Amino acid sequence: MVGGVNMSITKSYNRRTKTTYAYETTYEWDPSQQKRVQRKHCIGQFDPETGEIIPNGKRGRPSGSTVAIRDEQSLQQKEVVNETKGISELNSRLGLIEQTLETLTKEIHGLKAQTEEVLKQE
Numbered sequence: 001m002v003g004g005v006n007m008s009i010t011k012s013y014n015r016r017t018k019t020t021y022a023y024e025t026t027y028e029w030d031p032s033q034q035k036r037v038q039r040k041h042c043i044g045q046f047d048p049e050t051g052e053i054i055p056n057g058k059r060g061r062p063s064g065s066t067v068a069i070r071d072e073q074s075l076q077q078k079e080v081v082n083e084t085k086g087i088s089e090l091n092s093r094l095g096l097i098e099q100t101l102e103t104l105t106k107e108i109h110g111l112k113a114q115t116e117e118v119l120k121q122e
Contacts, residue, residue, distance in 0.1 A: 009053075011046050020046040022053040 006027040013020045023040040030037040044055040 009043070010040075020048060022046045 044053045
């Protein structure tokens with residue numbers, strides 16, 4: 001908080017242009033309204049692949065100081081990868097269970113056949 005002003009960088013997705021923009025958002029106390037007021041200033045486009053902000057040329061931040069933001073999409077992608085690993089692990093376990101079931105089914109059929117032979121001999 002600098003001089004009574006909270007400042008943060010936020011992202012906003014524009015559905016019409018399918019672009020995510022980065023904003024420098026400040027919250028200031030407005031004594032006339034007796035409440036906190038939000039002010040946004042667009043500083044550039046957010047690049048979801050690199051997690052960096054592409055500045056707005058002369059009006060935005062200097063090109064040398066791009067700001068990296070935690071990318072929610074990359075977190076979601078990591079979760080999908082973890083879920084995929086979990087699914088592949090479950091698939092391999094399922095394969096082992098199916099093999100075991102097949103082996104046990106064959107063993108049961110063999111035991112039934114042996115039991116029928118024993119009963120015929122009696």
